[in-house]
Amino acid sequence: MSKEKSAHDRLWDMIKDIRFGMLTHRHPEGGLHAHPLTTQNKELGPKGILYFFVSRKTELGQRLRADGNVGLSYGDPNKDVWVSISGTARISEDRDAIERLFNPMAKAWFPGGATDPDLELVEVHIDHAEYWDVKESKPTQLFKMAAAAVSGKKPQLGEHREVAV
Template sequence: MSDQLTPIEAEKAFWKSLEKSNAGMLGIDRPGYHHQPMTGFGEPESGAIWFFTRDDTDFARDVADRGQTGMFCYQAKDEQLQACIHGRLVIDQDRERIDRYWNPVVAAWYPEGKNDPHLTMIRFDGEDGRVWVSDKGVLGFGYEILKANLTKSTPDAGGVADVNLA
């Protein structure tokens, strides 16, 4: 892959990667606010990513207070895709989504199951962002670094594109 990555290719690669490896850093987009690790469940058709959380956390209270602009930073496990997505954070008690995305890992955080009184969901409505894709793998990356050093050039580490998820 070269720098010729289109926004459509980048967006498709992002959603495909998020489906395989769905952990990232989510936070409110404001100075001094720390992002936190969260597991997201993506819906490419709407541009939304859903996160389970507890309503008694500072993060959930901050989002519920008045809705917030947020940022989701993502790096695939295989390190072949990175993304930084900007969007809106909204508390959403969608029972259908709770049922759809409920799994044993999520259940471990909610002792009373799906009816835990502190269970809530945050919907992240992705708007725009930037996606970096490198499908070279470890050996390909090493080759690019070696070649760049030998030829006094820069490596082809993949492509980057701005995306619009809204």
Template structure:
């Protein structure tokens, strides 16, 4: 994923947490009001905190963008980020060209010229994160201490960032 320098400290925090995570679970609400999740390759986080993904215009995903969530997970480092917002479809061909990768060809056989290729623009509104920031051994000791104390001890940082969306 390409990540641009961020314009705000809150966005920089999210950038730092998700750097190196390329796949997110995109959750939306389908026509029957059910939550539906699917793994998606996140192409870019721009300088304003907008996330860009490729999508097939024939998929139901493009009609389920009123409320969405992107969930990033790095189990190795115990870092988890949940980003809630809304999305829209963009057919900006210059951005498609800039973000195109041959790795997308199995889904879009005609490459960046595929007629059903579009971009999803996900605008973040809130983010919640959990970040242990410790080695596995330290996390194991913290877990053991938490069990003994019957409360979380040294389990890392948890936070919520509201209104990532620009006015």
């Protein structure tokens, strides 16, 4: 008998192979700004925290210290998977986490390794997530959308779910 995955595990399954997420934060003037960042997690632990490395030379750390309310977007158009996450970001000085998460790809940006003085670790504590997972093939999607246009009823495509973490 197979055990159905929790919403938490399902969320991780959808984003774990997406190389970049777009992290959106608010500028002091009120405008929104997004940055492509690589998720450093090897898993999504029970606390629902996503990790990213950023450069101290950028303004991102300063912005997150001033206002940690963020949005994260992940998308995989080949699989028709779309994820929107809202959470609270903070700069972490957790040396154990930095050592554990540091990897050869991060070394391209931070040649000094896990102790590179330019490296900052961003933790995003997930508050809420929403996802759309369209399982139908492209021809089936087109057929359903055409049928909906004719019938006036919204097409039922894939799975849409909200997750509180």
